[in-house]
Amino acid sequence: MGSGRILIVDDDRLFRTYACDILKPEGYQVWTAATGEEAFRILKQDRFDIIIVDVVMENLSGLDLVRRIREADPEQEIIMVTGLEDVRTAVEAMKLGVSDYILKPIDPHGFLFLIDKLLSRRNLALEHSSLVLENLEYFETLSVYDRGMKFLEILDPDRLAEIIIDSIMSLTNGQGGIIWLKNQAEPQKLQLFSSLGLVRVEDEPVYLPFTPVSRQEDFNAYFPESGSRNVFIVPLLAQGEKIGVLKIFEKQDGTDFRTRDLKLATVLSGFAGIAIKNAFRFREMENRTRALPKQEAILSLEHFREAFDREINRSQRYRRNFSLVRLVMANHSRLQKIIPEPDFSKSKKSLLENLTASMRESDLLGALNEEEYLILLPETDCFDSIVSIRRLKEELKEAVKIKTLGVAHSWQLLAGASTYPRDGEEFSALNRAASNQVDKSRRSLVQKANCENLSFWEILDFLIQLTPESEYVSKNQESHYPLPFDLSLLRKVVELITSEALNRPLIRGVLLLNEAAGTEMVAAFLKKLASREILPGINVKFFLLGAAGPEPSPYLPITQLEVEDPRLPQHPFVFFLGERTAYSFLGRLNGQKGGTGFHSADPILAELLIHKFRQNYQLNFQI
Numbered sequence: 001m002g003s004g005r006i007l008i009v010d011d012d013r014l015f016r017t018y019a020c021d022i023l024k025p026e027g028y029q030v031w032t033a034a035t036g037e038e039a040f041r042i043l044k045q046d047r048f049d050i051i052i053v054d055v056v057m058e059n060l061s062g063l064d065l066v067r068r069i070r071e072a073d074p075e076q077e078i079i080m081v082t083g084l085e086d087v088r089t090a091v092e093a094m095k096l097g098v099s100d101y102i103l104k105p106i107d108p109h110g111f112l113f114l115i116d117k118l119l120s121r122r123n124l125a126l127e128h129s130s131l132v133l134e135n136l137e138y139f140e141t142l143s144v145y146d147r148g149m150k151f152l153e154i155l156d157p158d159r160l161a162e163i164i165i166d167s168i169m170s171l172t173n174g175q176g177g178i179i180w181l182k183n184q185a186e187p188q189k190l191q192l193f194s195s196l197g198l199v200r201v202e203d204e205p206v207y208l209p210f211t212p213v214s215r216q217e218d219f220n221a222y223f224p225e226s227g228s229r230n231v232f233i234v235p236l237l238a239q240g241e242k243i244g245v246l247k248i249f250e251k252q253d254g255t256d257f258r259t260r261d262l263k264l265a266t267v268l269s270g271f272a273g274i275a276i277k278n279a280f281r282f283r284e285m286e287n288r289t290r291a292l293p294k295q296e297a298i299l300s301l302e303h304f305r306e307a308f309d310r311e312i313n314r315s316q317r318y319r320r321n322f323s324l325v326r327l328v329m330a331n332h333s334r335l336q337k338i339i340p341e342p343d344f345s346k347s348k349k350s351l352l353e354n355l356t357a358s359m360r361e362s363d364l365l366g367a368l369n370e371e372e373y374l375i376l377l378p379e380t381d382c383f384d385s386i387v388s389i390r391r392l393k394e395e396l397k398e399a400v401k402i403k404t405l406g407v408a409h410s411w412q413l414l415a416g417a418s419t420y421p422r423d424g425e426e427f428s429a430l431n432r433a434a435s436n437q438v439d440k441s442r443r444s445l446v447q448k449a450n451c452e453n454l455s456f457w458e459i460l461d462f463l464i465q466l467t468p469e470s471e472y473v474s475k476n477q478e479s480h481y482p483l484p485f486d487l488s489l490l491r492k493v494v495e496l497i498t499s500e501a502l503n504r505p506l507i508r509g510v511l512l513l514n515e516a517a518g519t520e521m522v523a524a525f526l527k528k529l530a531s532r533e534i535l536p537g538i539n540v541k542f543f544l545l546g547a548a549g550p551e552p553s554p555y556l557p558i559t560q561l562e563v564e565d566p567r568l569p570q571h572p573f574v575f576f577l578g579e580r581t582a583y584s585f586l587g588r589l590n591g592q593k594g595g596t597g598f599h600s601a602d603p604i605l606a607e608l609l610i611h612k613f614r615q616n617y618q619l620n621f622q623i
Contacts, residue, residue: 005047006121009039009065010054010081015104019052022108023115023509036060040068042245050075050099050118055082055089063089066096077118081106085573087390144171144264145483146535148271156310164272165246168234171268172261174248179236180208181244181276183544192242199249219264221269231254234269238277246272265403282306298352304366304374308427310404311378316421323385323419325375326434327355327392331412332371335402343404352409354399374431382579383508385417386603390611393452414441422579443605445472451605456612460571463598464588485587486594490572493585497576498540509540509578512610540578563617573607582606 006028008019023030031048033039037060039051051069055062062080069076080093080101094099099118102111121347147167154160165177176197180190190208195201196550213219213235221234230251236244246269251257299307311322336344355373356365364376377388393413400411416437418424423433441447451459451474466472497511542558545568573586584606587597600606613619 003027004049004115005029006050006052006115007033007039007042007048008052009036009057009062011050011057012054015054016524019106019111020105022111026112028115036062036065036068043069043072047073048052049122050077050115052079052081053098054081055093063093063096066093066098077122079114079118082106083619102435102443112170114617144267145271147171148268151271151275154275155279155282155306156285156313157276158194159310159313160275160279162196164268164275165194165196168246168248168265168268168272171264172232172248172257173251173253174257175252176249178204178247179244179512180247182210182242183234185206193244194599197249208245211242213237219266221265222414223257223262232257232262232265234265236269236273236276238273241277241570241597243273243277246569267304298356298373299364299366300370301366301374304364304376305427305516307364307366308376312420312427313378313423314378320379321381321419321421323377323380323382323388323417324430324434325377325385325389325417326368326431326438327373327375328410328414328438329371330414335409335411339402339404339409343402347402347404349410351396351399354396355392358395374434381508382417382419385419386577386607389417390607414438414447416441429476441604444602445600445602446602448472451608454612456616457567459609459612460586460588461575464587464596466598477594483599484594485597485598487572489597490574490585493574493583497574497583500581501579507539507579509576509581510610511541512543512545512573512575512613514545514571515574561619563619565617573609575606575613577603577606577610 006023008016008030009032010016010019011034013034016034019092020030020032031042031046033042036057039053040060043051053062053065053069057065066078066080069078074097074124078098080098081104082089082093082101082425083104100114101386102114111292151160151164151167154163161179161181165179168174169177174197176195176199178195178199178201179193181193183189183191188210190210192204192206195204219235219237221232223229223232229248231247234248235248236246246265248257248265261410308320308324315322319373329351338348352373357364360377363379366374366376368374377385377400380388392415396413400413402409416434416439418430418433418437424430446452449462451462454462494513500507543561544558545561570589571586572589574583575585576583581601582603582605583599583601585597586609587595589595
């Protein structure tokens, strides 16, 4: 028995009747039309497996009808019926894409065989098309699941919301989207949380009423009740709980959203709801961690890395810096061996409590291992990280002291910092850069000679008396050289450092200059420099002792420091600390033309000298 829908178009009523009498007993569903116009009206309302068209008809010919059918549906199966004298027309029809033709009078057996052959071919094509679509849907579904799984890796709710909107817009070709999420303070409301793309947020409500999951549309994406198909809504669910809704606006090509778009959005929204709930749970846990007593607020490396990744994302989005400090308890193993366990643990706990108490609210502390810790300093550039490390060292001065069994010990802390994006754009690179700075600190003369415990003048006396044979004088790139000098050298040093500041106006730094006796030429040089209005605004601050400096200038930030000390006129010095370079020159005059000096490119030493000078004279200038 046959199975198929067939339309017969012929102006010969007898032929239409005859063809129906052949087809209907075989089980085919048959419709007839007497003209091409009538056939086209039927085709606008219905579809057929095969259309049988007579070549010769009044008004709209069979060929014209075939052309119009082909325009509407290039895949439609068509049989042309013709007389022997119209075979050439039938050949022309075959060129238009007609499936086959038959001659009048038709042979019932041959006619049925042709119908059966075309239907079998059509069913085979439909089956093949269905398999292709299934494969495409399968790979499309895999792609959607892959996107959804990536949602679960993101623990920053703000970034996650934007990625969810962007992903569903990408899948459905939408132009914009808005997310409302459940308001924790007012559970009966959904609050506008994030938007992306071409959206007029001001036209959308800040709050939506919260309705529990109850209808089928609450589980699937759906069109609003207005019936508009250029907008659809996606509920965001987590374990059957409704936590928000997402609204997607207008396709980029101007067409309506289709059922396929809603299905894809529904699949992806399932991952989105779970990911959002996890992200808020993590934020809640993080907030609870911040609220813990300070000694308990040390993150594991895993949680620290997650917070670090969120800071990377925020810094990339808003183009801002942050710094990573690596803090090492350099004598941890030695102290653990020589100090009784209760005293050791108590001292270490106290040190960590003081460390966390000294940090800003936005800073995070993570444990790398028993001896090493990481500190995340948001919105902190390279120069600020230097200042932050100094501040922590000063606030931990008392906490590093240990007294046990009548013997005094001290924690030996080494610190190094790296800055995003200058030193890297991922955790491994920044951690490695910070570790390199710790190594520099370990090799520094400051560490070797325990300069942290000396006063400013004790450090100067110690450095000036060094000889090339001293154990503290090395030959690496940050070498510390004792040297004879004359006063002209001082001007050259200042000119060199100033040129560095002018060539890199965005680089921050501080220069502390003591002119000492007979070096007014340096002040004259700075005055001349400050008067040049073509200078760009620079970020190096100049602090000048001794002779009067130039008038205040917006082009060169120079501050005159009034310090009285009989030792200063005999000790010219220049200390420069920048983000990328550092330099320390200091000397003792043996006459009016020169004396004995010392210089170094060690940034740790330059920072310490500036700090000790401020501390010695109780100066509050900010570097």
